[in-house]
Amino acid sequence: MFDRQQENTYPKNLTVGEQVDLPSVYGTFKLIPFQDKVNGLEHIALIKGNPQPNQSTLVRIHSACATGDLFGSLRCDCGPQLHQALRQIEQAGRGVLIYLQQEGRGIGLMEKIKAYKLQEQGFDTVDANLKLGHQADERDYKDAAEILHYLHISKVDLMTNNPLKMEGLSQYGITVETCIPIIIKPNKHNAFYLQTKQERMGHKLLQQAFDQEKAKFENLK
Ligand SMILES: Nc1nc2c(ncn2[C@@H]2O[C@H](COP(=O)(O)OP(=O)(O)OP(=O)(O)O)[C@@H](O)[C@H]2O)c(=O)[nH]1
Numbered sequence: 051m052f053d054r055q056q057e058n059t060y061p062k063n064l065t066v067g068e069q070v071d072l073p074s075v076y077g078t079f080k081l082i083p084f085q086d087k088v089n090g091l092e093h094i095a096l097i098k099g100n101p102q103p104n105q106s107t108l109v110r111i112h113s114a115c116a117t118g119d120l121f122g123s124l125r126c127d128c129g130p131q132l133h134q135a136l137r138q139i140e141q142a143g144r145g146v147l148i149y150l151q152q153e154g155r156g157i158g159l160m161e162k163i164k165a166y167k168l169q170e171q172g173f174d175t176v177d178a179n180l181k182l183g184h185q186a187d188e189r190d191y192k193d194a195a196e197i198l199h200y201l202h203i204s205k206v207d208l209m210t211n212n213p214l215k216m217e218g219l220s221q222y223g224i225t226v227e228t229c230i231p232i233i234i235k236p237n238k239h240n241a242f243y244l245q246t247k248q249e250r251m252g253h254k255l256l257q258q259a260f261d262q263e264k265a266k267f268e269n270l271k
């Protein structure tokens with residue numbers, strides 16, 4: 051069980067659910083659900099091992115994508131990223147995956163599917179959001195940061211390609227010690243989407259990320 055001494059301090063804006071074991075095809079995790087007291091959104095933390103407060107913890111913050119996470123959609127890279135992250139955390143023996151209810155980069159499912167419709171008409175993922183009157187990315191990482199603080203985690207090795215996610219967490223007092231790229235091989239359905247994320251949203255993808263990985267291994271020689 052996690053020490054709940056800090057319960058009075060964290061989480062301020064979240065209700066904490068029961069802690070249970072979750073045996074999965076990736077390994078066994080502890081599962082804790084959380085609910086945002088303001089908007090009612092429910093998030094999940096899957097925890098492996100005992101994160102150490104003084105050490106950096108391997109963390110994946112994963113935004114919900116019903117199409118990719120549940121139905122294996124090839125339009126994005128979400129499903130494979132989710133599964134790769136769980137495999138990596140299991141392999142490391144310690145880490146946390148936070149599944150945030152931020153469908154469609156925070157605009158919700160109805161709006162994301164409208165954005166998909168626009169993408170079928172030739173808009174890219176950024177312009178489709180803008181055309182609908184949204185920002186390119188409406189996510190906020192306050193809940194994620196609160197969950198991490200609740201778990202006594204303040205330093206993370208973050209599995210992401212997304213610079214906004216790193217900034218979003220830092221803004222709420224989480225130190226991103228390292229950023230670990232989570233690269234999924236593009237397919238013909240998501241190549242343009244991934245290219246747009248690289249060119250317009252600053253994602254460290256494809257060649258840049260492969261180069262980073264290579265450099266990391268070269269440093270170890
Ligand atoms: N609005 C919109 N949302 C999308 C589209 N494609 C995927 N998404 C959403 O984008 C989000 C992707 O989340 P993540 O995989 O956590 O994050 P990311 O920003 O791609 O960054 P990584 O950490 O590198 O994976 C999910 O909420 C998806 O539902 C799209 O074309 N339009």
Ligand SMILES: [Zn+2]
Pocket residue numbers: 115117118119126127128129
């Ligand atoms: Zn997706």
